[in-house]
Amino acid sequence: MNIAKAVLTGLLAAGLLTGISTSAFAAVPQSSATEASVTFQPEDNGGSGGNTGALRLDKVPDAFNFGTQTLSSQPQDDTLNPGSNPTLTVTDNRGTGAGWEVTVQAPKLQTPSGKTLDGGNIVIDQAQNLNGNGSVSLPPTVSQSVTADTADTNGNPVPVVIAGAQADQHQGMGTWAINWEDNQIHLKINPGEAYSGETYTTTITWTLNDTPVQ
Numbered sequence: 001m002n003i004a005k006a007v008l009t010g011l012l013a014a015g016l017l018t019g020i021s022t023s024a025f026a027a028v029p030q031s032s033a034t035e036a037s038v039t040f041q042p043e044d045n046g047g048s049g050g051n052t053g054a055l056r057l058d059k060v061p062d063a064f065n066f067g068t069q070t071l072s073s074q075p076q077d078d079t080l081n082p083g084s085n086p087t088l089t090v091t092d093n094r095g096t097g098a099g100w101e102v103t104v105q106a107p108k109l110q111t112p113s114g115k116t117l118d119g120g121n122i123v124i125d126q127a128q129n130l131n132g133n134g135s136v137s138l139p140p141t142v143s144q145s146v147t148a149d150t151a152d153t154n155g156n157p158v159p160v161v162i163a164g165a166q167a168d169q170h171q172g173m174g175t176w177a178i179n180w181e182d183n184q185i186h187l188k189i190n191p192g193e194a195y196s197g198e199t200y201t202t203t204i205t206w207t208l209n210d211t212p213v214q
Helices: 002-024
Strands: 055-059 076-079 087-092 100-105 122-125 129-131 145-147 160-165 174-179 185-189 205-209
Touching: 055 205, 087 100, 087 160, 145 160
Parallel strands: none
Antiparallel strands: 055 087, 076 185, 087 174, 100 160, 100 205, 122 145, 122 185, 129 174
């Protein structure tokens, strides 16, 4: 009996000691901190071809070709040849959110012999297809309708804003492509305005400014 008590007492003591040992050396949650930081700078000499820099005009439509049209006694509204797929692409990798704008302007359509249309003939509708190439900024603002060959009272070309980004709105940052459908580019002719037999041409100038669009 005394031996059994002694064994039981020893086991209890051993269990008690084990419990004390486990509690005393249990792992305590610990934490330390690692600081992460980064500083960004504007893209340096980005782009290729004629236009480079952090803010640049990457692409404008290759041509507005309205083909050959038949004159009518009614007002005409002709559109681009199928497959033209006009695109305007702007990159803003300045990282400032300062905004930008693109204007278009063009002299009146004219023949080699000097015959001109009245002006106000090339009308560009508002593009709906904008591709930001993964940009998380807001898309640029595209004007509702623009007359590319707008002229002042003296007949001189006037630049008109066609697209842009507002300042401090996280808009138009990264690379944005503005895509028009062929039927969104119009050539509008009034009866008796055009002569047949010659090709009318003009040059549309697209200008990117670092002025934010309003």
